[in-house]
Structure formats: C-alpha cells, structure tokens
C-alpha cells in the first residue's frame with residue numbers, strides 16, 4: 001500500500017490539541033511529514049518541550065496513524081520547540097540577553113537598566129523585562145512605578161502593551177501586583193507570570209530584550225533557559241571573593257549541557273569607589289582580582305567594569321538611569337559594555 005502525504009495529513013486532523021481546542025494540523029503544529037517504506041516520520045511543534053502535552057499528543061498521533069494505516073506501521077515523531085523555528089510571540093525580538101547573578105544586591109537591575117539605555121543610545125530598539133517578580137525594581141529605575149500597561153487583543157487573547165520611557169519598552173510584574181502579594185506566590189504562579197510577561201506581551205520588533213533576572217538559580221532561571229531562545233547571559237558580580245563564588249554557581253547552572261546558553265561575559269560592578277569630590281581617585285574597597293580569576297576559569301571575558309559612584313544610586317532611585325547623561329565615567333563604562341555586547345551577538 002502506498003500512503004500519500006495528503007492521507008497522513010487528513011488522518012492527523014483527528015488529533016486534537018485540547019489546550020487550544022483544535023486539531024494539530026490546523027494549528028500548524030505538523031511539519032516535515034516523510035513517508036518511507038513502512039514508516040511515517042514527522043515533526044511536531046510545541047510551545048515548549050517540557051509540557052505534558054508532548055507525550056499525550058505524540059501517543060495520540062501514533063494511535064491514529066496505526067488505526068488508519070495498519071498496526072505494522074512504525075511512527076517516528078520528533079517534537080520541536082517553537083523557539084527552534086523562530087516562531088511565536090517573540091519572533092520579532094532579535095536578541096534576548098539575560099542579566100544574572102548569584103547574589104542579591106550586586107547591581108543586576110542597575111546593570112540591566114543602564115545596559116538597556118546604552119544599547120538604545122547606540123541606535124538599537126530595546127525592551128527591558130523585569131523578571132524579579134518578588135522584588136521588581138525596574139519600574140522605579142525607569143520612573144514609571146505608577147505605570148499601567150495598555151491591553152490589546154491577539155488571537156482572541158488579551159496582550160499587554162509595554163510602557164515606554166527613555167525610549168525603552170518596559171514590562172514588570174510590579175505594574176500588576178503589589179510586591180507583598182507576590183511574596184506569597186508559589187513557584188508555578190511565578191513561572192506563569194514570567195511566561196506572560198514574555199509571551200502575552202506586544203514586544204514588537206526589538207534588537208534587544210534585556211531581562212533583569214532575580215538573584216540565584218531558581219525556577220525562573222530554568223524556565224528561561226529551557227523555553228526561550230536566549231542569545232546570552234551577562235553575569236554581574238562585585239569584586240569580593242564571596243560574591244564571585246556565588247556567581248560561579250549560577251554560571252555552572254547555565255552551563256549545563258542541556259541548556260546550551262552562552263555566557264557572554266562578566267560585568268564587575270562596584271569595581272572601585274570614586275568619591276564625588278575627588279573624581280580622579282579610585283579606591284578598590286572590595287578588593288581586586290577575583291573577577292579576573294573567574295573570567296580565566298570560565299574562559300569568558302570581562303565585558304565591563306562599573307565604578308561605584310553615588311550618582312548611580314541616585315539615578316536608580318530617581319527613575320533616570322545614569323547612562324542617560326553623556327559625560328561621566330559611569331556612562332562611558334556602560335557604553336563600552338553595550339558596545340561589547342552588541343559586537344558579540
């Protein structure tokens with residue numbers, strides 16, 4: 001018996017993907033049907049591969065094809081993640097960059113905000129997503145803490161429209177939930193919220209989407225690594241030995257074989273202290289050398305060294321990232337970081 005592609009496609013229309021209440025053919029999930037002697041091979045696209053639907057749909061495909069064309073038929077199904085096809089709601093986003101660290105308070109949000117501003121200054125279109133759902137700080141750093149993102153509809157679903165300020169598109173759970181409420185959330189709720197900020201949002205066409213990650217190596221880090229097409233991560237550390245040790249641990253998580261996310265490099269924040277009244281002085285109050293050791297050990301570059309200056313904190317607290325100013329050593333350090341990253345992706 002020779003089976004045609006059309007017959008296979010018609011048979012597959014009986015397989016329903018319940019989450020979307022439609023059959024897998026009309027949902028555009030079926031790819032690359034190959035009919036060999038006594039075997040049918042096909043690829044099926046899922047939003048993410050760790051979804052239980054992958055197993056359920058695959059079983060249902062096999063059963064349906066065997067019922068239709070005979071039990072002796074062998075069926076080979078290759079599930080593919082949407083991200084590999086460059087489809088889905090983030091298709092217009094060229095480079096997703098995650099700003100990570102091992103420790104809290106080392107300056108991830110500060111680096112993410114100023115990196116976003118500096119990338120925009122080079123001429124890129126940029127968005128920033130605040131993934132620190134328990135302690136969102138991006139709204140304050142961009143002066144939009146009272147912002148209310150608009151809503152539009154996409155395929156019958158409500159979609160958030162990022163707020164814009166300083167030329168950057170911004171989304172944070174801080175716009176929707178009071179942080180003391182989020183503190184009581186369980187892991188699955190946090191993950192859902194994160195996925196919504198990523199996918200149920202109108203990011204449009206962006207050269208860079210910078211993600212301000214929560215500290216450490218928790219659920220969100222894994223969700224991000226497994227389900228999104230990340231161009232690379234930027235590791236933020238401060239010069240102290242203890243901070244560097246925590247960053248090393250975070251780096252190792254992203255380096256696991258399965259995740260395959262490139263570590264672009266290290267940003268050493270608060271590298272040295274520069275007093276406002278003596279701008280020519282540099283005080284290495286947190287020590288020197290640990291970041292360089294980590295750079296050698298992980299075989300990744302130091303992408304930037306950001307001095308510790310009072311104006312950095314002021315800018316963050318006042319909703320105007322310091323990089324918006326042209327002429328100061330910190331802006332220059334962030335500009336160099338932005339150029340380094342822009343060159344590398």
Ligand SMILES: Nc1ncnc2c1ncn2[C@@H]1O[C@H](COP(=O)(O)OP(=O)(O)OP(=O)(O)O)[C@@H](O)[C@H]1O
Nearest residue numbers: 104105106107108109110215307308309312313316
């Ligand atoms: N280079 C710097 N010079 C001066 N102050 C800085 C610098 N970098 C960060 N800060 C200040 O340090 C504090 C912590 O920074 P930030 O919120 O960016 O850290 P974080 O790693 O995002 O923290 P969390 O883990 O809580 O999210 C902020 O008040 C910030 O303004």
Ligand SMILES: [Mg+2]
Nearest residue numbers: 108109132137
């Ligand atoms: Mg932060």
